[in-house]
Structures are given as structure tokens and as C-alpha cells.
Amino acid sequence: MYNVLTLNKIAPIGTDRLGSNYSYGNEVENPDAILVRSAAMHDMEFADNLLAIARAGAGTNNIPKDKCTEKGIVVFNTPGANxxxxxxxxxxxxxxxxxxxxxxxxxxxxxxxxxxxxxxxxxxxxxxxxxxxxxxxxxxxxxxxxxxxxxxxxxxxxxxxxxxxxxxxxxxxxxxxxxxxxxxxxxxxxxxxxxxxxxxxxxxxxxxxxxxxxxxxxxxxxxxxxxxxxxxxxxxxxxxxxxxxxxxxxxxxxxxxxxxxxxxxxxxxLPHLGASTPESEENCAVMACDQVKEYLENGNIVNSVNYPAISLPRNTNDTRFCVMHKNVPELLKKVLSELNGNIENMLSKSRGEYAYTILDVAGADKADAEKIAAVDGVVRVRVI
Missing domain, CATH: 3.40.50.720 (NAD(P)-binding Rossmann-like Domain)
Known part of the structure; x- marks a missing residue:
């Protein structure tokens, strides 16, 4: 079960797409993801389990992106929806x-x-x-x-x-x-x-x-x-x-x-009416929820403003490791050396000082994640 906190009203046409494996609303505790429109987030404290923030709109000035990047929180927006x-x-x-x-x-x-x-x-x-x-x-x-x-x-x-x-x-x-x-x-x-x-x-x-x-x-x-x-x-x-x-x-x-x-x-x-149409709000809600769902369930990133766009088709027989790390030489090599299983598929991309690597591994388990997380320069490791 994934928990999704909504800081603003998000059109139901979007949240309905999350499915039965999600709990969402404005009183959700310990969220895995946050959906936001205009609410200011710069003074918010983020728990260690927060994985993603999706802005139902294009601008992300209300989100502390640098802080999120350092904590391995992917920030999404919805370009073109409005x-x-x-x-x-x-x-x-x-x-x-x-x-x-x-x-x-x-x-x-x-x-x-x-x-x-x-x-x-x-x-x-x-x-x-x-x-x-x-x-x-x-x-x-x-x-x-x-x-x-x-x-x-x-x-x-x-x-x-x-x-x-x-x-x-x-x-x-x-x-x-x-x-x-x-x-x-x-x-x-x-x-x-x-x-x-x-x-x-x-x-x-x-x-x-x-x-x-x-x-x-x-x-x-x-x-x-x-x-x-x-x-x-x-x-x-x-x-x-x-x-x-x-x-x-x-x-x-x-x-x-x-x-x-x-x-x-x-x-x-005008009183900030640019995206104030029911069609725009619905488009943004659908895109934001789809992006969050894809990231939480498969680790793929679409329309992020702080981490690279990356998508790797999923083989459900393998264990998927999602590794956020500094974009420095030899670091990925150290990460790979900590895996005991066989790497079936891999994709790695960088954006500025940070990078994101998806690894599909046969014969690996969560113990490998702990070893990867201990590598200097690794920000976050998820096992899906």
C-alpha cells in the first residue's frame, strides 16, 4: 500500500487512476508521495520515506528542489497539461x-x-x-x-x-x-x-x-x-x-x-487565472498521478525537474534496484560490485551533479540494497 498526501485539491479524475493499492487524501500520514498545486513547501520537513513530489502544473518554485535532490526525492511537474x-x-x-x-x-x-x-x-x-x-x-x-x-x-x-x-x-x-x-x-x-x-x-x-x-x-x-x-x-x-x-x-x-x-x-x-480551467486541472491531475504511480511501482521517471528522465521496461521475475547517487567517476562501478546476483538489465543517466541507475537483477535480495546504500556517494536505494 502506498500513501499519497494531497496538499491541494487534486481532480478526482487523476487520483482515481492510482487504484486500490493507494491511500490518498489531505490527512494521509507518512506519505510515500505528495501531490501539490500551489501550496508552499519550503518550510516543510520531509520524512525519510518520502519518495516523490508531483506538482500539478508547470512551475515548481513552491517546492525546495535542491533539498529534495539531496534527499533522493524526485520532483515532477506536468509540462503542457495546462x-x-x-x-x-x-x-x-x-x-x-x-x-x-x-x-x-x-x-x-x-x-x-x-x-x-x-x-x-x-x-x-x-x-x-x-x-x-x-x-x-x-x-x-x-x-x-x-x-x-x-x-x-x-x-x-x-x-x-x-x-x-x-x-x-x-x-x-x-x-x-x-x-x-x-x-x-x-x-x-x-x-x-x-x-x-x-x-x-x-x-x-x-x-x-x-x-x-x-x-x-x-x-x-x-x-x-x-x-x-x-x-x-x-x-x-x-x-x-x-x-x-x-x-x-x-x-x-x-x-x-x-x-x-x-x-x-x-x-x-489578473488573479493568476492561467491554469484555472476545469480541463487544465484535470489534465494536470492525470499527468501528475500517472507519473507518481509509474515511479513508485516501477522506478521510471518522466517529467522530473531534478532527476534525469529514465525508463526501463520491467521484467517482473527480477528484483529492481533504483539507485540515486552522485554523478562522480567510479561510483557506479562500486555499486555494481556490491551485487551478488546477475544483472539482467541496466540503465543509468545523469543530470548535473546527480545520477539515477535502474538495475534489474536476478538472484539478488534486500541485503544487497543495504550494501549499496553504504557506498559513499549513494543518496538512496529502493528495491521494487
């Missing part, structure tokens, strides 16, 4: 940034209400203050062409926009999914200095924090419209407010409202 939901909201953001829709709605609610038959004439007289440009023919810059960025880029191209983009980690499969009209640039700056609209779809890391700062905005086109539906911190809020006041930036639309930008002119803040 991509369509975010794409649709970004398209809405593009329209909101251009057509002064929010301002027009507020004007009608606060100024026109109560004027009876005069409302129609007031509308015709006052609507010119809400004029905004069309998207067709304008240039959209897309920073980050992953699961979400590609969908946004392709949808914008279908709307008649000229689309340019950059992603230093562009994969061949992703490149093949791009609309042929989309032009790939050499770096972020080349995108940001040549677009009328900018949308950002990268994770928040020390390298991407303040990706759009005062210096970068100064190089951008006058009247550029900036959208941030990825993570707070990618756009420097102080700099964007100054750029809005000067007219350098025409509009800032973000899914991450902070106190300093709420209510400011030409800023539209």
Missing part, C-alpha cells in the same frame, strides 16, 4: 492590451449607469477615448518556445500577426510544431527590440529574474505592449511603471498582480 488554458488567456491578454476593453467596461459601469435614454448618445460621444490598434499585421515577440510559447506563437500567426521568437533550448520536435511563418531570432534582445507586443514564457530562475528591466525597455519600440503570464519577477515592476508613465510602454498585462502595480494606469492585473 498549455492550452494559458494560451487562451494570453490571447485574451493581447486583446485587452490593445483595445482598452477593461477601461471601456469600467467607464460604462461608473459613468453611464443611471442616465436612462441618454446612454446611447453618451456612448457615441465618449467611445473615441477607448480606441486601440488591431493585432493583425503587428509583430509579436515570444520569449520561450516551449509547450505554451509554441501554442501562443502559432495562434498569433493565425490571427495575422508577424511572430518572432527565441528559445535557447529549442528542441527539434518543438521546432517542427512551429508555424513556418514564425521567425526565430538569435537572442532575447533581438526579439524584444523588434516587437510591438511581447509575451514571456520562461521559468523564473536567477538568470531570468528581471529579464525585462529598465535597460531592456529603453531599447524596445515606443508604445510596446508587454504581457507576463509566466512568473512574477520576470518583468521588473518598478521599471515597467516608469516606462508606462513615460509612454515607452503602452500597456502591461500580467497574471501576477503585486501591491505596487495594482490599480496603476495602463496596468491590467
Amino acid at each position: 498549455a492550452n488554458a494559458v494560451k487562451e488567456l494570453v490571447l485574451a491578454g493581447l486583446l485587452l492590451s490593445s483595445r482598452k476593453i477593461v477601461e471601456g467596461i469600467e467607464w460604462e459601469k461608473t459613468t453611464l449607469k443611471g442616465n436612462g435614454d441618454a446612454v446611447g448618445k453618451m456612448v457615441e460621444k465618449g467611445k473615441s477615448q477607448f480606441v486601440g490598434p488591431e493585432l493583425r499585421g503587428k509583430t509579436l515577440g515570444v520569449i520561450g518556445l516551449g509547450a505554451i510559447g509554441i501554442l501562443v506563437a502559432n495562434a498569433a500567426a493565425a490571427l495575422g500577426m508577424q511572430v518572432i521568437g527565441y528559445d535557447p533550448f529549442m528542441s527539434v520536435p518543438n521546432a517542427l510544431r512551429l508555424d513556418p511563418s514564425i521567425k526565430l531570432m538569435k537572442n532575447n534582445e533581438e526579439v524584444m527590440t523588434n516587437c510591438d507586443y511581447l509575451t514571456i514564457h520562461v521559468p523564473l530562475t536567477p538568470d531570468t529574474k528581471d529579464l525585462v528591466d529598465a535597460d531592456m525597455m529603453a531599447k524596445m519600440k515606443d508604445g510596446v505592449r508587454i504581457l507576463n503570464f509566466s512568473r512574477d519577477g520576470l518583468v521588473n515592476s518598478t521599471a515597467v511603471l516608469e516606462a508606462l508613465k513615460s509612454g515607452k510602454v503602452a500597456k502591461y498585462v500580467t497574471d501576477f498582480g503585486t501591491d505596487d502595480i495594482l490599480g496603476e494606469e495602463n496596468v491590467i492585473c
Whole structure:
């Protein structure tokens, strides 16, 4: 029996897939795995038996990944599961940034209400203050062409926009999914200095924090419209407010409202609605639960953010050893020397300073695991 703790509400369509060999819920004790959406985990203490944490979403800033890696806890996310939901909201953001829709709605609610038959004439007289440009023919810059960025880029191209983009980690499969009209640039700056609209779809890391700062905005086109539906911190809020006041930036639309930008002119803040659709929540729940189940039962890793992707078909007649260890020379050789049985199948992959090895062994038992765990540099050993 496996115990799975849910820190947030996880759609039943996901947890139902775990099966009868699982106990799950928000009061489960001594969990083998944790399912989480937005709950902050940095101050949590993890028991030694915790094996995995799955984030039902793409970002994992709420999870202490370094701590998990050191303890041999695999952290999963669900890339692409909420991509369509975010794409649709970004398209809405593009329209909101251009057509002064929010301002027009507020004007009608606060100024026109109560004027009876005069409302129609007031509308015709006052609507010119809400004029905004069309998207067709304008240039959209897309920073980050992953699961979400590609969908946004392709949808914008279908709307008649000229689309340019950059992603230093562009994969061949992703490149093949791009609309042929989309032009790939050499770096972020080349995108940001040549677009009328900018949308950002990268994770928040020390390298991407303040990706759009005062210096970068100064190089951008006058009247550029900036959208941030990825993570707070990618756009420097102080700099964007100054750029809005000067007219350098025409509009800032973000899914991450902070106190300093709420209510400011030409800023539209949404309450983190990117993945807030029933379809997205179900997709994330299914993917997260499937990944946890596959790891707990077979040791295979799919969509981890701290350990390598690795999958080895299972021969149920053999004992499977799952070894997490430092990625250093000769260590794996020492691990193999501790096995008494015959190795039928093996796969080992590394990610940065750590590696993960799956060994299917005939004639081995749990006593071998204790010897492997004693090898200097081994983080964790599981026997399945």
C-alpha cells in the first residue's frame, strides 16, 4: 500500500487512476508521495520515506528542489497539461492590451449607469477615448518556445500577426510544431527590440529574474505592449511603471498582480487565472498521478525537474534496484560490485551533479540494497 498526501485539491479524475493499492487524501500520514498545486513547501520537513513530489502544473518554485535532490526525492511537474488554458488567456491578454476593453467596461459601469435614454448618445460621444490598434499585421515577440510559447506563437500567426521568437533550448520536435511563418531570432534582445507586443514564457530562475528591466525597455519600440503570464519577477515592476508613465510602454498585462502595480494606469492585473480551467486541472491531475504511480511501482521517471528522465521496461521475475547517487567517476562501478546476483538489465543517466541507475537483477535480495546504500556517494536505494 502506498500513501499519497494531497496538499491541494487534486481532480478526482487523476487520483482515481492510482487504484486500490493507494491511500490518498489531505490527512494521509507518512506519505510515500505528495501531490501539490500551489501550496508552499519550503518550510516543510520531509520524512525519510518520502519518495516523490508531483506538482500539478508547470512551475515548481513552491517546492525546495535542491533539498529534495539531496534527499533522493524526485520532483515532477506536468509540462503542457495546462498549455492550452494559458494560451487562451494570453490571447485574451493581447486583446485587452490593445483595445482598452477593461477601461471601456469600467467607464460604462461608473459613468453611464443611471442616465436612462441618454446612454446611447453618451456612448457615441465618449467611445473615441477607448480606441486601440488591431493585432493583425503587428509583430509579436515570444520569449520561450516551449509547450505554451509554441501554442501562443502559432495562434498569433493565425490571427495575422508577424511572430518572432527565441528559445535557447529549442528542441527539434518543438521546432517542427512551429508555424513556418514564425521567425526565430538569435537572442532575447533581438526579439524584444523588434516587437510591438511581447509575451514571456520562461521559468523564473536567477538568470531570468528581471529579464525585462529598465535597460531592456529603453531599447524596445515606443508604445510596446508587454504581457507576463509566466512568473512574477520576470518583468521588473518598478521599471515597467516608469516606462508606462513615460509612454515607452503602452500597456502591461500580467497574471501576477503585486501591491505596487495594482490599480496603476495602463496596468491590467489578473488573479493568476492561467491554469484555472476545469480541463487544465484535470489534465494536470492525470499527468501528475500517472507519473507518481509509474515511479513508485516501477522506478521510471518522466517529467522530473531534478532527476534525469529514465525508463526501463520491467521484467517482473527480477528484483529492481533504483539507485540515486552522485554523478562522480567510479561510483557506479562500486555499486555494481556490491551485487551478488546477475544483472539482467541496466540503465543509468545523469543530470548535473546527480545520477539515477535502474538495475534489474536476478538472484539478488534486500541485503544487497543495504550494501549499496553504504557506498559513499549513494543518496538512496529502493528495491521494487
